[in-house]
Amino acid sequence: MSTRPAPRALLRALFDAAIASAQPARCIPAHLPEPPRGRLIVIGAGKASAAMAQAFEDHWQGPLSGLVVTRYGYAVPCQRITIVEAAHPVPDEAGLQAASRMLELVRDLTADDLVVCLISGGGSALLPLPAPGLNLEHKQAVGRALLRSGATISEFNCVRRHLSAIKGGRLAAACHPARVLTLMISDVPGDRPVDIASGPTVGDPTTCADALAILARYQVEVPAAVREVLESGRGESVKPDDPRLAGAELRMIAAPQLALEAAAQVARDAGYATHILSDSIEGEARDVGSVLAAIALQVAGRGQPFTAPCVLLSGGETTVTVRGRGRGGRNVEFLLSLGVALGGHPRIHALAGDTDGVDGLEEIAGAVLGPDTLARAWALGLRPKDALANNDGHGFFGALGDAVVTGPTLTNVNDFRAIVIE
Numbered sequence: 001m002s003t004r005p006a007p008r009a010l011l012r013a014l015f016d017a018a019i020a021s022a023q024p025a026r027c028i029p030a031h032l033p034e035p036p037r038g039r040l041i042v043i044g045a046g047k048a049s050a051a052m053a054q055a056f057e058d059h060w061q062g063p064l065s066g067l068v069v070t071r072y073g074y075a076v077p078c079q080r081i082t083i084v085e086a087a088h089p090v091p092d093e094a095g096l097q098a099a100s101r102m103l104e105l106v107r108d109l110t111a112d113d114l115v116v117c118l119i120s121g122g123g124s125a126l127l128p129l130p131a132p133g134l135n136l137e138h139k140q141a142v143g144r145a146l147l148r149s150g151a152t153i154s155e156f157n158c159v160r161r162h163l164s165a166i167k168g169g170r171l172a173a174a175c176h177p178a179r180v181l182t183l184m185i186s187d188v189p190g191d192r193p194v195d196i197a198s199g200p201t202v203g204d205p206t207t208c209a210d211a212l213a214i215l216a217r218y219q220v221e222v223p224a225a226v227r228e229v230l231e232s233g234r235g236e237s238v239k240p241d242d243p244r245l246a247g248a249e250l251r252m253i254a255a256p257q258l259a260l261e262a263a264a265q266v267a268r269d270a271g272y273a274t275h276i277l278s279d280s281i282e283g284e285a286r287d288v289g290s291v292l293a294a295i296a297l298q299v300a301g302r303g304q305p306f307t308a309p310c311v312l313l314s315g316g317e318t319t320v321t322v323r324g325r326g327r328g329g330r331n332v333e334f335l336l337s338l339g340v341a342l343g344g345h346p347r348i349h350a351l352a353g354d355t356d357g358v359d360g361l362e363e364i365a366g367a368v369l370g371p372d373t374l375a376r377a378w379a380l381g382l383r384p385k386d387a388l389a390n391n392d393g394h395g396f397f398g399a400l401g402d403a404v405v406t407g408p409t410l411t412n413v414n415d416f417r418a419i420v421i422e
Contacts, residue, residue: 121187123197168237289337332393
């Protein structure tokens with residue numbers, strides 16, 4: 001008799017292992033710097049930043065002070081580092097004020113001082129300090145438009161860097177001449193530092209012209225003041241060769257690939273051959289769903305390119321171009337597309353979720369799919385193809401009781417997808 005766990009239980013165990021591998025308490029201690037001769041100031045932004053700050057405090061013996069900003073609900077208690085909560089993915093006044101305070105904290109430092117910057121996914125929306133001539137409403141309007149446009153996260157963040165007073169290397173430049181050490185948790189395909197929280201401490205090779213091209217590509221309408229900042233070049237970011245960044249160091253302490261490897265080990269321990277397809281899949285979520293369904297069907301039906309039983313893992317960040325009346329959510333959109341293409345195959349199960357616990361605008365990480373998903377949906381009068389056309393994956397899986405809810409995970413290493421083929 002097989003000792004393998006039930007597919008649904010295995011899928012959740014894989015997801016939990018991926019999240020656990022990227023917990024700041026596990027990742028931070030190995031990257032503590034040498035104590036500086038001067039002051040140590042800790043700053044940061046992102047969904048994992050408060051947990052990163054707590055881990056840093058717990059393992060740092062000397063004096064320190066600082067401020068980090070995280071998403072509402074993601075704060076954890078710290079003694080010496082101030083924790084501020086703000087809105088994500090559409091920014092709010094709390095984030096703007098936190099970004100202003102952060103810049104004040106790092107003014108007038110010396111070469112003997114050290115700034116440790118704790119950066120994770122979500123930091124772009126949590127540091128919405130606008131460039132001169134813009135206001136929070138401008139940033140919110142651009143953010144909402146880009147969220148619905150289908151732009152990739154790299155494109156989205158390119159635009160945001162050129163409308164900011166703190167991102168695109170500007171925060172590190174403000175710290176000069178102090179030394180800057182950035183500890184990053186990656187949530188972007190390819191682990192590109194300039195795209196993680198829009199690179200507040202990283203030199204940016206892109207330009208205002210690049211940002212304008214992205215807006216044109218996706219036909220995104222923006223306020224006149226936004227266009228003027230880009231067309232005039234006033235929004236130009238700090239470039240990689242800027243001398244103010246000469247003392248900046250960056251360490252990637254957690255990333256999607258490491259999370260997939262942690263999940264793969266759990267799957268192997270459960271008796272499954274396991275294959276990581278990619279840690280950086282991008283594109284429309286529904287297109288990725290149909291492609292991975294074709295691969296899973298080839299495995300199940302022909303034993304190619306892998307033989308069953310096996311687990312297929314992937315990560316990255318897909319996009320959803322919202323055309324219907326649904327709530328979007330790239331993981332549930334992927335999963336619904338996958339399910340439609342699989343047609344209720346009796347040996348294929350799947351889970352898709354965001355490792356930060358939030359898929360799109362919902363406090364829901366993702367969902368699970370089984371061979372009976374379509375049949376149960378039809379029995380309830382739900383039409384899977386209609387739900388997909390309406391970008392309503394959350395409504396679909398919620399009605400079936402198949403949503404995956406984690407609450408705040410206090411980390412973020414992007415999307416996680418697992419397909420179990422028995």
